Amino acid sequence: MTTTTETKSGAGPRVALQKVGTSLSNMVMPNIPALIAWGILTAFFIPEGWTPNEPLAAAVGPMIHYLLPLLIANTGGRMVYEARGAVVGVIATMGVIAGSDWLIDQENAAELGKWLAAGNAESAFEALPQVHMFIGAMIMAPLAAWIMKKLDRLWQDHIPAGFEMLVNMFSAGIVGFALLVAGFFGLAPLVNGLMSLLASGVAGLVNAGLLPLVSLLIEPAKVFFLNNAINHGVLTPLGISQAATDGKSVLFLLESNPGPGVGILLAYTVFGRGAARASAPGAAIIQFFGGIHEIYFPYVLMKPILILAAIGGGMTGVAINVAFGTGLISAAAPGSIIAIFGVAARDSYLGIALAVLGAATVSFLLAALFLKIGKQDDGDIAAATAKMEQMKGKKSSVAGALTGAGAAGAGAAAATDDSGHTGPIRKIVFACDAGMGSSAMGATVLRKKVRAAGFDDVEVTNKAISSLNDEWDVVVTQKELTDRARQRTGSAVHVSVDQFMNSPRYDEVVELVGQRNDPDATTGAGADGDTGAGAGTAAAAGAGTAAGTGAATAAATTPSADESPRGRHAAPRPEDETAKDTILAPSSIVLDGTATDSASGIDEAGALLVAAGAVDEGYVKAMHDREATVSTFMGNGLAIPHGTNEAKSSITRSAMSFVRYPGGIDWNGNPTTFVIGIAGVGNEHLTLLQKVAMTFSDPAQVTRLENATTTDEILEILGDEKE
Incomplete structure (x- = not known):
């Protein structure tokens, strides 16, 4: 950009x-x-x-x-x-x-x-x-x-x-x-x-x-x-x-x-x-x-x-x-x-x-x-035309009729990227198919980066693509979804990422915000601020993920008898019945998963949501449909499978499941150690999801998750909260 x-x-x-x-x-x-x-x-x-x-x-x-x-x-x-x-x-x-x-x-x-x-x-x-x-x-x-x-x-x-x-x-x-x-x-x-x-x-x-x-x-x-x-x-x-x-x-x-x-x-x-x-x-x-x-x-x-x-x-x-x-x-x-x-x-x-x-x-x-x-x-x-768009604050819908490709590509004074948006950046949205999983994670990571760079007035949120309108200054999507988002938000700056946890494009977005909102500031301030504040650790986490994932098997220890790992068909423990009102219940945590690939990983995470009474079997199928459209791999060894937007009717209540694979599994070509299944009603699950995002952007916290031996440790690290 x-x-x-x-x-x-x-x-x-x-x-x-x-x-x-x-x-x-x-x-x-x-x-x-x-x-x-x-x-x-x-x-x-x-x-x-x-x-x-x-x-x-x-x-x-x-x-x-x-x-x-x-x-x-x-x-x-x-x-x-x-x-x-x-x-x-x-x-x-x-x-x-x-x-x-x-x-x-x-x-x-x-x-x-x-x-x-x-x-x-x-x-x-x-x-x-x-x-x-x-x-x-x-x-x-x-x-x-x-x-x-x-x-x-x-x-x-x-x-x-x-x-x-x-x-x-x-x-x-x-x-x-x-x-x-x-x-x-x-x-x-x-x-x-x-x-x-x-x-x-x-x-x-x-x-x-x-x-x-x-x-x-x-x-x-x-x-x-x-x-x-x-x-x-x-x-x-x-x-x-x-x-x-x-x-x-x-x-x-x-x-x-x-x-x-x-x-x-x-x-x-x-x-x-x-x-x-x-x-x-x-x-x-x-x-x-x-x-x-x-x-x-x-x-x-x-x-x-x-x-x-x-x-x-x-x-x-x-x-x-x-x-x-x-x-x-x-x-x-x-x-x-x-x-x-x-x-x-x-x-x-x-x-x-x-x-x-x-x-x-x-x-x-x-x-x-x-x-x-x-x-x-x-x-x-x-x-x-570019001067006109600069005064308008966004790309003209008819600029292509004058320039052949719009003023943004014509070397004009106000050129930005392919969007033609030229005004200050006030609203950034992460968009995915359902608007509750990967986009919420990415929004949390970038929001902290933007805040650390000193731009507290910039809104960073997440939505489903189907609910977007042309009010956003920057739209971030996985690369497979960018064309769909562009149809709804043609005047925005569009940023495509491979995954939402540690994309280097985040620093580019922070730099763009700095140039638009504070042109006199140095472009490196955002990155420095991120590092000093601890918010910009996503890249470092990404660099350390491979080593952490490879060492996960040796780091994990055998759980105690009362906290033994359970597979996807394990029955809920009696004490789990008292935790039905939590987003992430102990009964929905598995420390040693049995899946070997993304398909079986979705089955395992989805079965825990079904066992928790949060969704029906149709939602698990929708999780597979979502994965077939766009990968839910987030980076840093984490995948967050969730259903499509059309599967909302299959959700009874908000819930999450957590499965760890000490040996790692292949998630459509990406080594994955942690799978977190999500079913969200409204925004009830977003607080915990934001905590997950911050946890996985910190290599020390990822190591703690790899070494945890009890469900209580997992809950303590992720900071579970009541609905």
């Missing part, structure tokens, strides 16, 4: 705004299909629609007022704290919705009383409309999920065994209720006031004929990836509220109009030079029909004065839309001409077509002028 130092000066506010905009976008974008469905319902079935239908029209109000904000709340809460955050976020958002409605009802009742007292006819009274809580959901749901996450961490280590479900259920319900009340009386008035203020501001711009001036803000913001905060934080909520009242909104067209971008690309097609001219026609097709506006940003960055062309085109488009009274019935995402006409109001097709044409014409003429009168070289489109 190679990196270059990034310039940080002046990036703080821009990066912060980008993060806010990205968060808002991540909450809104997954729910755009629901907005489209609501738009179709509105277009066809309200009284002014194409085919009015009173029964179906009855669904319009509840969808816009309850369903859509609660969907956004669900997504926002899930982003922060997965399913638990989603539930609490929805509960809290319901309080904001109800509080807003209550306030509106009170204001309407008071206003109506004034009208009646003045002798005016009740029919003359115009009630205030409902405020649709999109902004409320985008604020309350992530906040509620974050509070729940922090509170869970306060008491998670103090819950008595067996009371976990009771505490988890009631704590979420109580916290959700408290936040519902807080949203009802606290946030609802603030959001109502904010929406009223924003709506008045937009109405004032429209009435004064100044709405085109918003292009002075929106068009530059698009190029610098600052538009999401404006678009999803302000324009979309206001547009939805306006569309609910008027059946359409011009606000949906302020940012999505493809005219300004396609005009600039057409100007490059005619008047550009070199690679920029050659790639512009294809980029224009992608931008106009595919709706990926970011593809024209590098062309503007090559010649920044072209921002004026984008602004001119944007203002022209807005002016024409206002003049013709056009609007969309819901947000158009992506900003494709196809998507725009798909959600256009029935009286707006002509006006929208003219607005797009006018915007493209003006931006084309201005861009052509600037290209002709200014100095123009051949245009380094690869460098400009």
Whole structure:
């Protein structure tokens, strides 16, 4: 992996705004299909629609007022704290919705009383409309999920065994209720006031004929990836509220109009030079029909004065839309001409077509002028694309259309590796098929290395590949799984390893974190810090494993009669029955295994899990299926077989088994002394698994395991803990 130092000066506010905009976008974008469905319902079935239908029209109000904000709340809460955050976020958002409605009802009742007292006819009274809580959901749901996450961490280590479900259920319900009340009386008035203020501001711009001036803000913001905060934080909520009242909104067209971008690309097609001219026609097709506006940003960055062309085109488009009274019935995402006409109001097709044409014409003429009168070289489109990706903070999904292979491989200033990710590294994930065994071990080892290097704010965790999304900065996988992970996390740095215990790639990751997060620090600090802290011993352990494994037979001694080694068919001892609530029970430890290869080793470790009542026989088969896909050999003489993600239903409770092979066995070509079988429900087994990772990264501890003569010694070394 190679990196270059990034310039940080002046990036703080821009990066912060980008993060806010990205968060808002991540909450809104997954729910755009629901907005489209609501738009179709509105277009066809309200009284002014194409085919009015009173029964179906009855669904319009509840969808816009309850369903859509609660969907956004669900997504926002899930982003922060997965399913638990989603539930609490929805509960809290319901309080904001109800509080807003209550306030509106009170204001309407008071206003109506004034009208009646003045002798005016009740029919003359115009009630205030409902405020649709999109902004409320985008604020309350992530906040509620974050509070729940922090509170869970306060008491998670103090819950008595067996009371976990009771505490988890009631704590979420109580916290959700408290936040519902807080949203009802606290946030609802603030959001109502904010929406009223924003709506008045937009109405004032429209009435004064100044709405085109918003292009002075929106068009530059698009190029610098600052538009999401404006678009999803302000324009979309206001547009939805306006569309609910008027059946359409011009606000949906302020940012999505493809005219300004396609005009600039057409100007490059005619008047550009070199690679920029050659790639512009294809980029224009992608931008106009595919709706990926970011593809024209590098062309503007090559010649920044072209921002004026984008602004001119944007203002022209807005002016024409206002003049013709056009609007969309819901947000158009992506900003494709196809998507725009798909959600256009029935009286707006002509006006929208003219607005797009006018915007493209003006931006084309201005861009052509600037290209002709200014100095123009051949245009380094690869460098400009890399600059765009650097501002964006990750690889562009369409960079390959401009550079042939993306900016990351073009020798651009912000080049990294094959991912194109250029921002600071905040989130690292280890991913495997099931997300509970090998990945947890690797995450523990690297987490300690990263902490020892001084980067306490970098999250290092583990997940199943099937649960990944494109939020991670670095993704570590076994080499057989890298392609699968890349499909889900295309913008991340991908690191492939042969095994998770002592891969030399870990030091490369720590070095990369140092270069990205602290460019002024020396690249060797991470490694030195690891060694001094004792966290970087994985490599040393790997070097000593062969000798330790070879000497294991001589080092092991004969166990006492009451601790005699048992094979895979040994019956549990009576005292083991009292240890059913432990992750690693004495009855699941074998000091002298009988297996000779990986297949029989899986059978032996799996049989102990079955005997412990943790899994059924189907799980053992899933362990074999997992091994056939990807090896569970970790390094340092350790294998951790476990089932596939689909085998979760075969697990009754979390448990582990431990089998030692003093003479070593062949695990798919790797000499293996220890086999630890895993069956995990949720994250209950991860504490012990982290201890296992630290143990096997320390040669002295591995030697202790090799020399242990009793199960109690094994448990003491591994630090077994209750569930």
